[in-house]
Amino acid sequence: MVTWFWQRRPQGRRLQLRSRGDLGEAMRVDFEELAPDIDTYLGQAAYLQLGFFETLSELIQTTPELAQKESLSRAAGAALTKHEELVALIRDRGDDPTSLMLPFREPLDAFRRATHGRRPQETMLSVHITAGLLDDFYLALSASYGEAGRRVARVLRADNDRQAIVDIVAETIASDAEWKALLAMWGRRLVGDTLLIARAALRPTALDADDEEKVEPVFTELMAAHSRRMDAMGLAA
Numbered sequence: 001m002v003t004w005f006w007q008r009r010p011q012g013r014r015l016q017l018r019s020r021g022d023l024g025e026a027m028r029v030d031f032e033e034l035a036p037d038i039d040t041y042l043g044q045a046a047y048l049q050l051g052f053f054e055t056l057s058e059l060i061q062t063t064p065e066l067a068q069k070e071s072l073s074r075a076a077g078a079a080l081t082k083h084e085e086l087v088a089l090i091r092d093r094g095d096d097p098t099s100l101m102l103p104f105r106e107p108l109d110a111f112r113r114a115t116h117g118r119r120p121q122e123t124m125l126s127v128h129i130t131a132g133l134l135d136d137f138y139l140a141l142s143a144s145y146g147e148a149g150r151r152v153a154r155v156l157r158a159d160n161d162r163q164a165i166v167d168i169v170a171e172t173i174a175s176d177a178e179w180k181a182l183l184a185m186w187g188r189r190l191v192g193d194t195l196l197i198a199r200a201a202l203r204p205t206a207l208d209a210d211d212e213e214k215v216e217p218v219f220t221e222l223m224a225a226h227s228r229r230m231d232a233m234g235l236a237a
Helices: 026-034 038-062 066-092 097-114 120-157 163-175 177-201 209-232
Strands: none
Touching: 038 066, 038 097, 038 120, 038 177, 066 097, 066 120, 066 163, 097 177, 120 163, 120 177, 120 209, 163 177, 177 209
């Protein structure tokens, strides 16, 4: 059985993800040398939000219940707003958003396909889990980029309007015990693909032992937050 670096027991000092309101220096000092350049960071972050919007928009079309359509539309609108605000930041820096996002279109579209479920409920869970993990990860990186990073952090902290998705998944689980096992298994499957996307965002192509020591606690905290999201829906992580 393979043990990923984020699953190993950390030794010595632990890094931690900052709280939603904390943009202190500790994470920046430890993590900045592994962070991608600012263009890569902004291009990936902006395209990810666009992908979440596209997936949620597709779900609106295939969901028959009007109340659920309306709930999904709020979540889609929140993702689109985040995308637009990140695009505005890119433009304010004098760069072209399309040029910055284009290199990540193919891998991130492949990621979306890999995490698209056979059933709408699986795809709803995919958006909630993958967006949660990656938003946390990009927040962890944000302190490496000065004022631009602080602006990204404000964007990512904004309300994502995904509570309705949590409610829909919870109602689905309550309606049939088989759904609980299915969605719990699907949620666990999502983690590997999502953490690989996060790992690919870091600067080195391969991590040495010192780099692993720096990033391991960050991924441990990502997993802890993921477990809390799963627990909130009555699913085992």
